Amino acid sequence: MLDERKKIILKITVKDYIESAQPVSSRILAKKYLLGWSPATIRNEMADLEEEGYLIQPHTSAGRIPSDRGYRFYVDFLLDNYELYDEDIEVANSIIFYSIDWEGLLRKVAELISERTAFIGVVLFPQLDKTTLKKIEFIDLKEDAVVIIVTTSTGVVKEKIVRLSNSMSEEEFKDLRIELNSRFENRKLQEIYWTLSKEKIDLKIPIEIKNGILDVLQDLLYTEREEGVFVAGVSKILQHLEFQNINKVKTLLNVLEEEKIISSLLFTSYLRKGLTILIGEEISIPELNDCSIITTVYSLGENTIGSIGMIGPKRMKYERSLAFVELIGKTLSERLTQLLGD
Amino acid sequence: MLDERKKIILKITVKDYIESAQPVSSRILAKKYLLGWSPATIRNEMADLEEEGYLIQPHTSAGRIPSDRGYRFYVDFLLDNYELYDEDIEVANSIIFYSIDWEGLLRKVAELISERTAFIGVVLFPQLDKTTLKKIEFIDLKEDAVVIIVTTSTGVVKEKIVRLSNSMSEEEFKDLRIELNSRFENRKLQEIYWTLSKEKIDLKIPIEIKNGILDVLQDLLYTEREEGVFVAGVSKILQHLEFQNINKVKTLLNVLEEEKIISSLLFTSYLRKGLTILIGEEISIPELNDCSIITTVYSLGENTIGSIGMIGPKRMKYERSLAFVELIGKTLSERLTQLLGD
DNA sequence: TTTTAGCACTCTCCTTTTAAGACTGCTAAT
DNA sequence: ATTAGCAGTCTTAAAAGGAGAGTGCTAAAA
CATH class of the missing domain: 3.30.450.40 (GAF domain)
Known part of the structure; x- marks a missing residue:
């Protein structure tokens, strides 16, 4: 994580570049924004920020511009309050x-x-999303792998092989199948996707299987999309x-x-x-x-x-x-x- | 009208320019197309073509390119047979x-x-063109001017003043009105436009009035267009x-x-x-x-x-x-x- | 009278040169 | 840890130079 000074410098660099469209130099930063550090100090910090991938230097004797990573950090952590005109x-x-x-x-x-x-x-x-779930089925391949098979109301079948980190018993598979089907049968795919993808869900389901089902659902939704x-x-x-x-x-x-x-x-x-x-x-x-x-x-x-x-x-x-x-x-x-x- | 040689030179100039995107020089014309005239001769002809507005010289020491007028002449009179791949x-x-x-x-x-x-x-x-004609009416303003009034099924009324080169009697106006209305009432505007705009039409109608009606129709069609x-x-x-x-x-x-x-x-x-x-x-x-x-x-x-x-x-x-x-x-x-x- | 050869001239376009300006990185001093 | 100072790098714009292409014009040829 960046220290306070680096954050400030990154933030101002991004803001200035967004405004000016010019590579931002250490001198500008020091002079225009009165940061209280000399250009040389800022230069060192910017060199660090470049090394860590937040800034880019278009050529040796130019100032710096944000990299994608720099923008991303800015958007995630440095944004001022939303401002609506x-x-x-x-x-x-x-x-x-x-x-x-x-x-x-x-x-x-x-x-x-x-x-x-x-x-x-x-x-x-x-x-439109009229497609609903018909059935979710599992085939235990042993060796901690399982095939997930999803059938939809439109007759499309899609399967995916998933590796498990912890093996499951026959019994557990059966329970999971019954639980999932009773809960999601005839529900819209999009709704199921949404429910499953929530962080908290009162359902005992291995993360790999959950993600596998999500993948299959996304795949199904994607191919039938408007x-x-x-x-x-x-x-x-x-x-x-x-x-x-x-x-x-x-x-x-x-x-x-x-x-x-x-x-x-x-x-x-x-x-x-x-x-x-x-x-x-x-x-x-x-x-x-x-x-x-x-x-x-x-x-x-x-x-x-x-x-x-x-x-x-x-x-x-x-x-x-x-x-x-x-x-x-x-x-x-x-x-x-x-x-x-x- | 251009003489034969000018036509040939214009035609080849246009064709070559379309192909090469480069201003066409007299030398290219003489050498590439073996026209049998020297560059100097061609140069003179091209200078004439430029004077008459068919060609343009981007700058003094460049070849020539077709003007809009040049393209138009080419399309109207010099086109080879349509070629479909x-x-x-x-x-x-x-x-x-x-x-x-x-x-x-x-x-x-x-x-x-x-x-x-x-x-x-x-x-x-x-x-869609569902709009039909309700009525065409005339108001004689004397002094050889007349107002054409067109009413449509959608309730829109539009009028236009037209000057006549030959005056018409009260009687003639009446006849024309009856004739036009009996013929075009409840017909689609687009159909009327088309019928009237045909060269040959078995209807005694002064050209100015005909064009006036066409203008009004075009106007009506235009404002209601999809x-x-x-x-x-x-x-x-x-x-x-x-x-x-x-x-x-x-x-x-x-x-x-x-x-x-x-x-x-x-x-x-x-x-x-x-x-x-x-x-x-x-x-x-x-x-x-x-x-x-x-x-x-x-x-x-x-x-x-x-x-x-x-x-x-x-x-x-x-x-x-x-x-x-x-x-x-x-x-x-x-x-x-x-x-x-x- | 028409056509053509020849040549001076013009303009574009490409390359090279030159110079100024902007920053940095590094070193040594604070 | 910070900073002043400076050499070195790179961009950019302007200026200069030169080659190439093509014309218009003139005078000669057909």
């Missing part, structure tokens, strides 16, 4: 005044996000400094036109049911290495049905972006529930 | 194998166009040489994200009911000055219901593009009629 709140609330069709509303939300932030707004179509997305404001992203290079733009546009890629990103957030953020390489799409993605879900009544998000450069104001996306998600859910809730 | 035909015919939903089919068509040509594919949603469009393959356009400049890309993307603009371009083609082509400034959208747009219509049975098109750089192979778009339009119409025709 009054106008952001106003814009989010304006959703309440739209009563166009379902599709039109979602499209409007994507446009709203992009207009207000000058980043890209994305919306995943509502997931892939439709709205992507709005692609042209807006070009005004940012990181996209002045034509080749970057090309590869970026390529990715953004692949609905499958965007929908799969949003789908992950949908399954996790919460505000999520991916930074640079965490997205696992090389073309989006300069971007961060913030997503959250929207729901109809009690049911999470889809997700929305924002794609922008890593160099974004996270406090504001996170708060804004979260707010939009909530407001959209309210509006949908109000319009269509039972 | 076998693969283009195959791709167009593949439409027949899609039987996904209506919307999916249209989206697929836009993608097909862009995939096959590496340009942008666009599709205008089907126009604005939805699909735009596919925006990223593909970036591989072309004319879009290597980041600022051009920005403005281009801006326009392409404006559905209203694209739909209005397509709507014009829809009203004209045929294969149309606009080159550069003819499009009247500064951001598309480097582009040409080829559009055609698609129909369900006898009824034209929408239009499709392609947006690419002016420097495109017109023979192929025109043929391809036309073919796609026809094939799509056949497929739609087969799927949904009554």
Whole structure:
């Protein structure tokens, strides 16, 4: 863990870089922010931070910029309080005044996000999720391995082999099977996923099996997912400094036109049911290495049905972006529930 | 009109530029195409062509490139026979194998166009066109001016003042009104537009009034049009040489994200009911000055219901593009009629 | 009268040079 | 543990130079 001074230096470095888009030098840090340490001291600290992977030096005689790890640390531990501009709140609330069709509303939300932030707004179509669980079955392979077999109402069967750290008796398997089936039979896959993935669950189940089932469920949900997305404001992203290079733009546009890629990103957030953020390489799409993605879900009544998000450069104001996306998600859910809730 | 030699030189200049993307020099023309005239002669001819506005010289010591006027002349008078690659035909015919939903089919068509040509594919949603004519009325203002008043089934009233070159008697107005109303009452606006805009029509009607009615109809149709469009393959356009400049890309993307603009371009083609082509400034959208747009219509049975098109750089192979778009339009119409025709 | 050879001139584009400026890392002093 | 000072590195912008491509014009040839 970083000591206090390193944290301060990292935090200010990230903030300054987000603002200025210029590699941050020790001199700037000392002079602009009156930290009370000399440039030389700060230089030493920054060299340490670079060694530990939080900062990067574009070239020998340049200042430093945050690495993905640096941004991640910043987002996880150094963020100031969320700050919402009054106008952001106003814009989010304006959703309440739209009563166009379902599709039109979602499209409007994507446009709203992009207009207000000058980043890209994305919306995943509502997931139908009618598929329910038919049965969970186990086959004991001995040698502490077991096959999990899941059958769904749509007739799809999927299995997965799992290794156990502690062996289980015939009896225990039987109990677990009965318990799981009685509890989850005919329930929606998404609901089961959600219940199982909660930290606390009053069910005696080995962690490996639990994770195995979760994997299978995710797999099933993923292949049957609704892939439709709205992507709005692609042209807006070009005004940012990181996209002045034509080749970057090309590869970026390529990715953004692949609905499958965007929908799969949003789908992950949908399954996790919460505000999520991916930074640079965490997205696992090389073309989006300069971007961060913030997503959250929207729901109809009690049911999470889809997700929305924002794609922008890593160099974004996270406090504001996170708060804004979260707010939009909530407001959209309210509006949908109000319009269509039972 | 240009003499034979100028035509040949213009034609080859355009063709070579489309192929090479380099300003075409007199030397290239003489040497590569063995025209039998010396570079000096060709130089003189090219200077003439420039003076008449068919060619442009990027700078003093460069070859020449076609102006919009040059492209237009080429497309109107110098085109070789349409050439369809076998693969283009195959791709167009593949439409027949899609039987996904209506919307999916249209989206697929836009993608097909862009995939096959590496340009942008666009599709205008089907126009509902339920609006019919209620009444056409005239008010004689004397002094050879008359107000045309058109009322529609949706209750919209629109009028237009028209000047006449030959005055009409009270009697003639009455006859015309009766004739027009008996003939067009309760007919769809689009149908009336189409009938009236035909060259030959067995109806005694002053040209000014006819054009006035057409204007009003176009206006009515335009404001009530379905604005939805699909735009596919925006990223593909970036591989072309004319879009290597980041600022051009920005403005281009801006326009392409404006559905209203694209739909209005397509709507014009829809009203004209045929294969149309606009080159550069003819499009009247500064951001598309480097582009040409080829559009055609698609129909369900006898009824034209929408239009499709392609947006690419002016420097495109017109023979192929025109043929391809036309073919796609026809094939799509056949497929739609087969799927949904009554 | 039309065509062509020849040449001076122009403009682009690429490479090289030069210089200024921004920071760092390291050393030695505090 | 901190800091001043300085040599060294790298970027960036501007300037200079030179090759190459192509034209317009003139005067000669057809």
